[in-house]
Amino acid sequence: MQSYVAVDIGASSGRLMLANVTDGKLQLQEVHRFSNGFTEENGHDRWNIDHLINEIFSGLEKIKKMHIDHVRLAIDTWAVDYVLVGNDGNKLDDPVSYRDNRTCNAIKDLTSDLPKEYIYEKTGIQFQDFNTLYQLFTEDKAKLAKTDKIMMIPDYIGYVLTGNAVTEVTNASTTQMLSLREGLFDKDLLKKVNVYPDQFPRLVEAGTWLGNVSHKWHMRYDIPETEVITGTTHDTASAVVGTPGKGEDWAYISSGTWSLLGAELDTPENGLDAFKENYTNEWGAYGTYRFLKNIMGLWIAQCVKKEYDNQYSFADLAQLAGEEKPFQQFIDVNDKRFSNPKNMIQELQNYCQETNQKVPETPSEIMMAIYSNLSLFYANELEKLGHILGHPITTLNIVGGGSNVALMNQLTSTLAKVKVVAGPSEATAIGNILVQMITSGQIENIAQGRQLVAKSFDLKTYEPEVDQYNQVLTDYQAFLQKVAVVD
Ligand SMILES: Nc1ncnc2c1ncn2[C@@H]1O[C@H](COP(=O)(O)OP(=O)(O)O)[C@@H](O)[C@H]1O
Ligand SMILES: C[C@H](O)[C@H](O)[C@@H](O)C(=O)COP(=O)(O)O
Ligand SMILES: [Mg+2]
Secondary structure (H helix, E strand, C coil): CCCCEEEEEEECCCEEEEEEEECCEEEEEEEEEECCCEEEEECEEECCCHHHHHHHHHHHHHCCCCCCEEEEEEEEEEECCCCEECCCCECCCCCEECCCHHHHHHHHHHHCCHHHHHHHHHHHCCCCCHHHHHHHHHHCCHHHHHHCCEEHHHHHHHHHHHHCEEEEEEEEEEEHHEECCCCCCCEEEEEEEEEEEHHHEEECCCCEEECCCCHHHHCCCCCEEEEEEEEECCCHHHHCCCCCCCCCCCEEEEECCCCEEEEEEEECCCCHHHHHHCCCCEEEEHHEEEEEECCCCCCCHHHHHHHCCCCCHHHHHHHHCCCCCCCCCCCCCCHHHHCCCHHHHHHHHHHHCCCCCHHHHHCCHHHHHHHHHHHHHHHHHHHHHHHHCCCCCCEEEECCCCHHHHHHHHHHHHHHHCCEEECCCCHHHHHHHHHHHHCCCCCCCHHHHHHHHHHHHCEEECCCCCCCCCHHHHHHHHHHHHCCCCC
16 A cells, blocks of 8 residues: 655644555545744744754654655645755755745835736736745845755755755746746746746656655665655645535635635636736646635734743634624734734734724634634635636635634635635645645546545535624725725
């Protein structure tokens, strides 16, 4: 029986999930979980990439102790960030986090002589100042000159494990440098950031054999024989593969640190409406497109949990929220001020004060403010998504850790008047596994994989409740108009 390992590293946590198919169902076991996060180092917020790699080996050692001597493995992580690798094959520094403030003026500066419309028509990618394009635009020029290869985070990890370097397209698309038409890094955009085409390793599709974990690691760690597959290395691309959506009118929210709300398309949608609403066309598995919007997500809850000194679990915080009525105040959760504030609770309270609203004080009030405003933001974006795609969304699949928040699932269903199907919470790891299974020939395609997911995991369904919140979404949309920051 083939054992697969998904290494799924999100912005807040990483995990090794062991999987196989037994009695026609996908069995998934969390073998190892570890924290992730950035700290200030050499003047920037940086990820500790060596810590992540060590944790992967710790997880593989646990699998070996389970008397599993051979596995296949794929790595998926958050997007946009990269490692600069020198001529000696070693990293020049720890990678800078996308939440670092070095790019805060980069879009304005870079687009001063390269119109946004031109970039969007070429790439179809949303304007987020943390995109790789802007990070390279503001990168340390001396370091860039010493760089032999620019490797995206999951590709770098695969390189350390196997010695082989590639650039996988689902994550490469988040750079905002891939041309939709040519399917390659765009020469004008590379030139704009002083990067040569061969400074990125060759582009590969998701589901490509990368190689075996190098012998040197077997000398240091007692780990199984491990064949590495380059899967859908952008975690959200894996999450979408692992989402058991079906039919024509379904959408998804990959609800983790970020909430990525969107739909799976066969062709990109980079028209004027999509541009105006800053929707993105990240590349998906097998020639699909992830037409989605980044929403600040449960990052806000993660910060609040830390600021309460982690005295509450996430389950506790969700329970506390349930003690309050929803919609006591309106918050534009995508306001940049919530991207990386010194103190999130203070930032939320200041926002409510400045907009002359009830200020949430207690943990239950704070958490209900977060969950109810995320639900409102979701409902508003679902309306826009349906408008841009030309058909209403009838089913919303919510996956990731956030799918555990029943309160938010229900509020979203009622506000958006859609059926919500919640789960699996580990859809990212599951999607990672499905791509490995397709590459291995164990299943045919994504559709077959999603059928396997639907019969292997408990999914919870939420239907719109009698709508006592009829007017709330309209009032929220008016509020967003009022507070909208003009670019
Ligand atoms: N049992 C739970 N109850 C409420 N919220 C939860 C629960 N489990 C996870 N979460 C939420 O899910 C988030 C983590 O989701 P996850 O998909 O693991 O994120 P990432 O992949 O970005 O690390 C947490 O920040 C938390 O808000
Ligand atoms: C910066 C990107 O938008 C971000 O990586 C997002 O695409 C993503 O993948 C987030 O995944 P999490 O699991 O960290 O929420
Ligand atoms: Mg994740």
